Amino acid sequence: xxxxxxxxxxxxxxxxxxxxxxxxxxxxxxxxxxxxxxxxxxxxxxxxxxxxxxxxxxxxxxxxxxxxxxxxxxxxxxxxxxxxxxxxxxxxxxxxxxxxxxxxxxxxxxxxxxxxxxxxxxxxxxxxxxxxxxxxxxxxxxxxxxxxxxxxxxxxxxxxxxxxxxxxxxxxxxxxxxxxxxxxxxxxxxxxxxxxxxxxxxxxxxxxxxxxxxxxxxxxxxxxxxxxxxxxxxxxxxxxxxxxxxxxxxxxxxxxxxxxxxxxxxxxxxxxxxxxxxxxxxxxxxxxxxxxxxxxxxxxxxxxxxxxxxxxxxxxxxxxxxxxxxxxxxxxxxxxxxxxxxxxxxxxxxxxxxxxxxxxxxxxxxxxxxxxxxxxxxxxxxxxxxxxxxxxxxxxxxxxxxxxxxxxxxxxx
Numbered sequence: 001x002x003x004x005x006x007x008x009x010x011x012x013x014x015x016x017x018x019x020x021x022x023x024x025x026x027x028x029x030x031x032x033x034x035x036x037x038x039x040x041x042x043x044x045x046x047x048x049x050x051x052x053x054x055x056x057x058x059x060x061x062x063x064x065x066x067x068x069x070x071x072x073x074x075x076x077x078x079x080x081x082x083x084x085x086x087x088x089x090x091x092x093x094x095x096x097x098x099x100x101x102x103x104x105x106x107x108x109x110x111x112x113x114x115x116x117x118x119x120x121x122x123x124x125x126x127x128x129x130x131x132x133x134x135x136x137x138x139x140x141x142x143x144x145x146x147x148x149x150x151x152x153x154x155x156x157x158x159x160x161x162x163x164x165x166x167x168x169x170x171x172x173x174x175x176x177x178x179x180x181x182x183x184x185x186x187x188x189x190x191x192x193x194x195x196x197x198x199x200x201x202x203x204x205x206x207x208x209x210x211x212x213x214x215x216x217x218x219x220x221x222x223x224x225x226x227x228x229x230x231x232x233x234x235x236x237x238x239x240x241x242x243x244x245x246x247x248x249x250x251x252x253x254x255x256x257x258x259x260x261x262x263x264x265x266x267x268x269x270x271x272x273x274x275x276x277x278x279x280x281x282x283x284x285x286x287x288x289x290x291x292x293x294x295x296x297x298x299x300x301x302x303x304x305x306x307x308x309x310x311x312x313x314x315x316x317x318x319x320x321x322x323x324x325x326x327x328x329x330x331x332x333x334x335x336x337x338x339x340x341x342x343x344x345x346x347x348x349x350x351x352x353x354x355x356x357x358x359x360x361x362x363x364x365x366x367x368x369x370x371x372x373x374x375x376x377x378x379x380x381x382x383x384x385x386x387x388x389x390x391x392x393x394x395x396x397x398x399x400x401x402x403x404x405x406x407x408x409x410x411x412x413x
Contacts, residue, residue, distance in 0.1 A: 003028055006404060007228055007236055009220050009253075010244030012040025013065070013390055014379040016203035017397030018242040020072060023210040025405045030236065031212055032228070034219035038204055042390070044195030048345055049305035050272035051195040055352050056294060056312040058189030059199075063391035068398065075202040078190035079299040086282035088335060089158070090291060095284060095334055111151055118148035119155055126156070126178065127185055134174035138361040142174040158285045159184075164388055165354040166264045167290045167316035176359035180388045191300035223253040225374040240375040240404035244397060247356050247366070250378055256371045261357035261382065267323025268352050269313040269332070272345040276309040277338035284335040290316040291328075293335040308344070311336065323350060355389065357382035365392075368400045377403055 004027050008019045011033030019031045037043060041054045059078060060066065069076070087098035089110065099105035105116055125146050134142055139160055147153035157169060163184045166172045192198060204214060222229040227237045243250045247258050276295060284293040297303040297310040304310040313331050315323040325348045332339050357365045367384055368377045377400035381393040 004239035005237070006030075006240045006242070007032065007238040008242045008244055009223070009228065010040065010242075010380075011035070011038035011200075011214070011216070012244060012380075012393065013042050013199070013203075014381065014383075014393040014397035014400075015040075015242070015244030016200070016207055017068070017394045018244055018377075018379055018401040019207050019212045020203065020210060021398055021401035022242075022405060023207065023212050025401075027405070029207075029210075029212045030215060030238075031207065032215045032218040032220060032230070032236075034217070036217050038214070038216065039197055039200040042196040042200050044197035045347075047347075048272060049308065050270075050310050050345060051197075051303045052270045052272075052310065052347060053196050053312075055266060055268045055349065055354065056292060056296070056314055057192070057196050057390075059192055060183050060189050060389075060391055061187035062183045064387055064398075065391045065394040068394055069199070069203075072206055074199065074206060076190075076192055076199050078192040080188050081191055081283060081294065081296075081299045083283040086280070088281045088284040089155075089287050090284050090289070090293075090331065090334055091287040093330075093334060095281060098283070098285070115149050115151040118152040122147050122152045122156055126181055129178060131175040131178040131182070134178060136362050137174040138170050139172040139174045139177040140169040141361075142178070143169070154287045158287055158290075161290050161316045162285055162292055164264070164358070165266060165316060166358045167318040167321070168262060168264075168358065171262055171358065171360050173359040173361045173364065176388055183391075191296045193300050194302040195300075220253055223373075223376065225376060228253075240377070242377050242379055242397070242400045242404065243371075244379045244393075244400075246353075246380070247378075247382060250371065254371055254373060254376070256373060258370055258378075259363075259366050261366065262319065262360060263356050263382075264354040264358050265317040266349075266352050266354050267315045267317060267328060268349040269325060269328035270347040271309075271311040271313070271332065271339065271343060272304065273309040273311065273339060273342040274344055275307055275342055276311075277336055277342060279338070280309075280336040284331075286331070289331075290318075291331045292316070293331055309342075311339070317351070325350075355381045355392070359385070359388065368396055368403060375404060377401075 088095035096110035
């Protein structure tokens with residue numbers, strides 16, 4: 001096979017995945033990132049000794065990202081958030097013990113006996129069902145058909161939101177949601193030591209060791225089949241291009257229109273505390289509101305100064321909703337009484353785009369060749385039929401690179 005030249009635009013998880021996969025096939029690869037720093041939404045921001053990811057992140061231990069990164073020797077470390085007795089459900093401004101296992105569920109005083117039975121049955125169905133048999137059905141429809149009671153439906157909806165970041169359950173494809181929930185039940189997630197920038201740093205080292213040219217502050221102004229133009233006026237030719245960037249940027253750079261899509265959004269509040277208040281929850285989910293609360297520094301190191309705590313709070317947003325700082329602070333009031341006396345810093349993100357396209361029932365997400373341009377592929381956590389969130393970024397990056405690589409091999413032959 002002859003060596004061919006490829007360009008990857010975008011220095012996040014999907015961009016690095018595509019670049020490394022192409023380089024592993026022996027090709028010449030240039031990765032262009034418009035920012036001074038690589039990482040995209042896998043970046044970590046540092047302030048006063050606290051390391052804050054862009055919203056709450058979980059590294060799925062049963063997902064394609066872990067499988068692929070382990071195969072490449074990508075370095076990372078972290079711990080599973082074992083919540084135990086400090087996990088709560090939030091309802092009507094009060095907190096109630098989270099039924100973290102079957103015994104706790106049966107002992108729950110918050111749910112009625114009938115609800116406890118219905119919840120147990122619904123969770124069993126969720127873990128045993130074949131996700132493929134629910135393709136095209138909405139997750140809201142699946143919940144309504146299988147919950148058995150309003151309380152069970154509320155818990156299933158909360159678990160779906162935390163696993164998928166989607167609040168639009170009437171649009172979310174049940175196959176994708178059930179697959180994601182089964183991943184969560186199988187092996188849970190890791191909170192990464194030092195934040196997600198550690199993954200990006202390891203990916204960058206791997207890419208450079210394989211000869212990938214990394215070009216930061218290299219914004220692209222136009223993409224053609226076979227070439228890109230940079231802001232500085234430079235034109236780079238390539239045998240194939242992967243656009244690992246948001247959909248609106250891909251449309252702007254190519255002049256092509258992508259299929260309609262629905263994003264997942266969240267309002268996020270990060271709190272850096274001098275210490276964790278004595279009666280704080282470690283984890284909490286809203287039942288009557290789409291809220292999330294977690295003390296990430298309890299499990300991941302290098303996120304907060306010694307004796308300090310980093311807390312991440314979110315409200316999952318559907319198409320018509322918004323979130324305010326006051327709403328998220330009220331979640332903290334319930335989950336973590338006394339937090340206001342311990343604040344060192346706070347950061348509020350009122351409307352973060354988690355992913356630019358959720359897998360919708362009956363429509364799915366744009367696939368890697370959705371631009372319909374010769375040898376130009378797209379990749380990202382909003383692309384393709386496989387996986388969700390960061391796993392979708394990696395899965396689409398691999399598929400985009402392999403689609404171009406297979407074409408290159410065929411051409412050389």
